Amino acid sequence: MTYAPTWKSPITSSDRVLFEIQRAIVEGEIPAGSKISEPELARRFAVSRAPLREALARLERCHLIERTPNAGARVVTLSLEGLLSLYQLREELEGLACRLAAEHMPQQEIEEMQALLNKHLQSQRVREGESYYQEAGDLDFHYRIILGSKNPYLINILCDELYFLVRMYRVQMGMNGPRVSRAFDEHKAILQAIANRDGELADLLMRRHIGASRRNIEIQLETKRNSHEPN
Amino acid sequence: MTYAPTWKSPITSSDRVLFEIQRAIVEGEIPAGSKISEPELARRFAVSRAPLREALARLERCHLIERTPNAGARVVTLSLEGLLSLYQLREELEGLACRLAAEHMPQQEIEEMQALLNKHLQSQRVREGESYYQEAGDLDFHYRIILGSKNPYLINILCDELYFLVRMYRVQMGMNGPRVSRAFDEHKAILQAIANRDGELADLLMRRHIGASRRNIEIQLETKRNSHEPN
DNA sequence: CGAACCCGTATTGTCGACAATCGAGCGTGA
DNA sequence: TCACGCTCGATTGTCGACAATACGGGTTCG
Numbered sequence: 371m372t373y374a375p376t377w378k379s380p381i382t383s384s385d386r387v388l389f390e391i392q393r394a395i396v397e398g399e400i401p402a403g404s405k406i407s408e409p410e411l412a413r414r415f416a417v418s419r420a421p422l423r424e425a426l427a428r429l430e431r432c433h434l435i436e437r438t439p440n441a442g443a444r445v446v447t448l449s450l451e452g453l454l455s456l457y458q459l460r461e462e463l464e465g466l467a468c469r470l471a472a473e474h475m476p477q478q479e480i481e482e483m484q485a486l487l488n489k490h491l492q493s494q495r496v497r498e499g500e501s502y503y504q505e506a507g508d509l510d511f512h513y514r515i516i517l518g519s520k521n522p523y524l525i526n527i528l529c530d531e532l533y534f535l536v537r538m539y540r541v542q543m544g545m546n547g548p549r550v551s552r553a554f555d556e557h558k559a560i561l562q563a564i565a566n567r568d569g570e571l572a573d574l575l576m577r578r579h580i581g582a583s584r585r586n587i588e589i590q591l592e593t594k595r596n597s598h599e600p601n
Numbered sequence: 602m603t604y605a606p607t608w609k610s611p612i613t614s615s616d617r618v619l620f621e622i623q624r625a626i627v628e629g630e631i632p633a634g635s636k637i638s639e640p641e642l643a644r645r646f647a648v649s650r651a652p653l654r655e656a657l658a659r660l661e662r663c664h665l666i667e668r669t670p671n672a673g674a675r676v677v678t679l680s681l682e683g684l685l686s687l688y689q690l691r692e693e694l695e696g697l698a699c700r701l702a703a704e705h706m707p708q709q710e711i712e713e714m715q716a717l718l719n720k721h722l723q724s725q726r727v728r729e730g731e732s733y734y735q736e737a738g739d740l741d742f743h744y745r746i747i748l749g750s751k752n753p754y755l756i757n758i759l760c761d762e763l764y765f766l767v768r769m770y771r772v773q774m775g776m777n778g779p780r781v782s783r784a785f786d787e788h789k790a791i792l793q794a795i796a797n798r799d800g801e802l803a804d805l806l807m808r809r810h811i812g813a814s815r816r817n818i819e820i821q822l823e824t825k826r827n828s829h830e831p832n
Numbered sequence: 833c834g835a836a837c838c839c840g841t842a843t844t845g846t847c848g849a850c851a852a853t854c855g856a857g858c859g860t861g862a
Numbered sequence: 863t864c865a866c867g868c869t870c871g872a873t874t875g876t877c878g879a880c881a882a883t884a885c886g887g888g889t890t891c892g
Contacts, residue, residue: 408874418847420846423875427659439874459752650844655875
């Protein structure tokens, strides 16, 4: 069995269009909830509708658009409920990824990650509170652990299908709260557990790491419900 | 947010072709590992290559085929390693599904499932040891619990992307061993926990239920490794 | 004799046009 | 006035043909 592709460089023109639209949707350049017009996008990216439709199929696969037969496609609409569902999943899946990574991740990859964390730590010390860089670092950290699990289905789901949606939520709903500062320490602890081949602990720490964000969302949802329903 | 479609009846001809090929692959009529010829399949199902390619894209999505750019598609090859990866995932995801179902599943759906289980129980009492019927019943049971979780991403992953692959493994690798007889009781216990709104217990029982099969696979893998490597 | 190169063939990726279907707006009738 | 049906326009689904790329066999050179 071959591992998930996870990132082919844009070979075919369908790939190119896919990447462009992905970026545009994630960054909100194509607004969430807006309808997608095949002829318009085809003109915009200077391709025929055939590769465009191929790209749309893959966008649906990573949950960035929703298609209904004979009625076209829409960019997904973001909601706290959706974000909560997403984090419920991530908590389980990335916990599993940690357990498997502790088992299967090669020593070399672990050391590379440790070096990476140290590099990020330096950067953060320089500019305290800078969140965006941490964003990239955080996603990269999770990304590598998932790859370390060596479970092709898990890799595919998290890196190919959910990754961009997570990024979209982060960019457009600004999920970079006060947790940023704590993330470094938690990452360090998780990686240490993996280095010690302690899968159970790594699992637990990762669930906590993501679960903290999840509970944040649940609180927001609660307050939203409380402020809307009584009206 | 809309729930995953999970089963549109074949509206477009692309859908029709998709379902036909899905069935053919799952049942082994198109052998595992064989190369897929677009022109041939297009002729066989009397459609153009456009809807066929759409169908292939969706087949890739549910892991029944693997495509490499400019080189075509192949039916997946089954392996114990792949099956193990699949069950590792299922254990986590369906455990989560149980926990969420205990929280969100409407009383009515629960009662429907209880009725269904009783019906299956009668059927099984009549023909002890009959496995195939149990197969369908088992998949249906899991299916409904997943839907009960009301988590659209979870539903999509398990029911749309992994479901057919599980079926394919069951049909072609004959995963219907001695566990069949125990499944009924375990199903009953899981459903009871959900009915009691005891998510934690339902989670635990489901993990055990799937974990038993998973350990079975691990044992087979172990014996395979032991008999091959020394040579 | 082996390996690298080249070329023909088949397959995949892409295109433009046609057919089928859906949504919007208007007109008609109760 | 409101509801229903209809027509028109636009969009999506499908088709056949063309272009680009990868595989296989044969040849040639070291």
